[in-house]
Every structure is written in structure tokens, then in C-alpha cells.
Amino acid sequence: MVSYGAHFAFILYFIMASLQLAPRYRVVPILSAVVMASAGLSLMREFSLWETSYELTGAVYTPLAENSSFTNAFRYGNWTITVPILLTQLAIAFALPRPELHKRAIRMIIPAVLMIWTGLYGQFGETGDFSQLNVWGVISTVFFVWLIVEVRGVISRGVQTSPVELKGWPKNIWWYFLATWGLYPIAYALPQLGFTGDVVVVRQLLFSIADISSKLIYGLILSRYVLRRSALEGYVPAAEALETSPLGSS
Ligand code: RET
Numbered sequence: 001m002v003s004y005g006a007h008f009a010f011i012l013y014f015i016m017a018s019l020q021l022a023p024r025y026r027v028v029p030i031l032s033a034v035v036m037a038s039a040g041l042s043l044m045r046e047f048s049l050w051e052t053s054y055e056l057t058g059a060v061y062t063p064l065a066e067n068s069s070f071t072n073a074f075r076y077g078n079w080t081i082t083v084p085i086l087l088t089q090l091a092i093a094f095a096l097p098r099p100e101l102h103k104r105a106i107r108m109i110i111p112a113v114l115m116i117w118t119g120l121y122g123q124f125g126e127t128g129d130f131s132q133l134n135v136w137g138v139i140s141t142v143f144f145v146w147l148i149v150e151v152r153g154v155i156s157r158g159v160q161t162s163p164v165e166l167k168g169w170p171k172n173i174w175w176y177f178l179a180t181w182g183l184y185p186i187a188y189a190l191p192q193l194g195f196t197g198d199v200v201v202v203r204q205l206l207f208s209i210a211d212i213s214s215k216l217i218y219g220l221i222l223s224r225y226v227l228r229r230s231a232l233e234g235y236v237p238a239a240e241a242l243e244t245s246p247l248g249s250s
Contacts, residue, residue, distance in 0.1 A: 001047060003208045007040035010216055017223045022235035024095065025226040031089045032219030035082045039215055042078035049074070050204070061201060070200065075207065076120035082215060083116060084109040087151070093222045094158035094170065095229075104157070108150045115143035119188060130192050137188060144185065151177060163232045169225045176213075176221065183210035 014033040018026045053070035054061040063070075087108040091101045119140040125132020151174075158170030187206040190199050236244075 004040045004043035007036045011036045020237045022230040028093050028226050029223045031085050079116045083112045111143045111146040115140050180213040
């Protein structure tokens with residue numbers, strides 16, 4: 001509930017933030033608003049599915065009925081939409097020239113989608129023996145490593161294209177990316193990591209922390225970066241321009 005509430009609320013923030021930006025950067029927070037809407041709807045669906053699948057008895061969640069099942073598969077479906085957007089946003093924020101932007105976005109999206117779909121298949125194998133979970137988890141991780149290499153390339157270009165004052169930003173975004181995207185494979189592997197507690201509950205907690213970090217806070221960071229970049233490149237938002245003009249202040 002915290003997750004989808006936060007995602008829906010920030011749609012407004014990102015739309016408003018776009019108004020402060022030079023036209024070439026406006027699409028960065030707008031894409032965050034799209035991600036917020038898409039993830040919010042998917043998480044709301046996940047929440048209602050949870051409610052029809054489990055009941056809190058004492059301190060533990062127990063399945064409500066034999067024929068009701070809970071699945072995280074909707075999340076993976078949703079990532080297929082949000083992950084390509086999150087990656088493309090990065091290349092747009094770093095103002096890569098258009099042909100390079102397209103090339104780099106596609107080179108990130110291919111391993112990302114393969115990572116998600118192989119993981120989606122693997123996560124159905126977490127009951128019984130863990131061989132399906134493990135084999136497809138490893139295959140998915142290979143695509144993740146490929147994706148990390150591509151993202152590293154975009155980050156390096158970001159350092160090159162950023163104004164001197166902002167060169168530290170892409171480097172920090174890189175560490176932030178690794179720390180937050182790295183939470184997803186941990187949540188996936190919980191049963192195999194020997195975790196014996198309430199796996200379904202702890203996994204929802206991890207996914208929620210990861211979602212708020214990799215979409216919402218990531219969007220905030222990118223918006224602040226393009227806001228600074230836009231100002232350094234000489235853009236003055238319309239309202240401010242009016243306030244500081246002789247006409248506006250008289
Ligand atoms: C899976 C399967 C196990 C191996 C790996 C995985 C990685 C998933 C990631 C997901 C990122 C999702 C994001 C969603 C935002 O909307 C598929 C769990 C490596 C990195 C950022």
C-alpha cells in the first residue's frame with residue numbers, strides 16, 4: 001500500500017518538475033510520471049491479489065484457500081514496461097546525441113528484457129526442488145551482467161557530457177543503480193539463500209524498498225540533475241523570467 005500510494009502521489013510532482021526544465025529535458029520527469037502510473041496500477045493489483053490470497057492469523061499470513069494462489073508474475077510483466085523507460089531516461093538525461101541515444105537505449109533494453117523474461121519463467125519454479133529457479137536465475141543474471149556493462153557505458157558518456165559542476169552525478173547514479181537494482185535478484189533468490197522465515201512477506205518488503213528506490217527516488221535524482229543542468233545551460237523557467245524582468249518586478 002505504501003508503495004502504490006507513493007507512486008501515484010509522485011505523478012503530480014514529476015509533471016510539475018517538467019515545467020521548470022529546458023524543453024530537451026522535459027521528457028525525463030514526464031517518463032518518471034509514466035513509470036509512476038504504470039507501477040502504481042500494477043502494485044495496486046498485486047496488493048488486491050495479496051488480500052484475496054492470504055489471511056493474517058495471529059502473526060503469520062496463511063493462504064486463504066486451496067485454489068487461491070499468489071504470484072509475483074504481474075511485477076515481471078510491469079517491469080517489461082518500466083525498466084526500458086528507466087534505462088532510456090538515463091541516456092536522455094545525459095543529453096546523448098540522438099543516433100547514439102537510440103543505439104545505446106536499444107543495447108540496454110535487449111539484455112534488460114531477456115533478464116526479466118528468463119527470471120519470470122524461473123520464478124514459477126520455487127515450489128518443490130529449486131532447479132528451475134536456479135537455472136533460470138543464473139541465465140537471468142548473465143543478462144543482468146550484460147546490462148550492467150551497457151549501463152556503465154552510458155554512465156561514462158554521462159561523465160563526458162555533464163558540465164564540470166555536475167560530473168560527480170553520473171558516478172553517484174552508477175553506485176545507486178547497482179545498489180538498488182541488486183535488491184531484485186536477492187528477493188528472487190530468498191528461498192534458495194536458506195531463508196526459512198516468512199519468505200512471501202520478506203520478499204514483498206524487499207520488492208517495495210527496491211521499487212521505491214529504483215523508480216521514485218531514482219526519478220527524483222534524475223529530475224534534480226536535469227534541473228541543475230538545464231539552469232547551467234542558461235535556461236530560465238518562464239515564471240522566473242517574468243519575476244526578474246523589469247516588467248515583472250515593477
Ligand atoms: C531477476 C531474476 C533473478 C536474476 C536477476 C533478476 C533481476 C531483476 C532486476 C529487476 C529490476 C527491476 C526494476 C523495476 C523497476 O520498475 C529477474 C529477479 C538478476 C534487476 C528496476
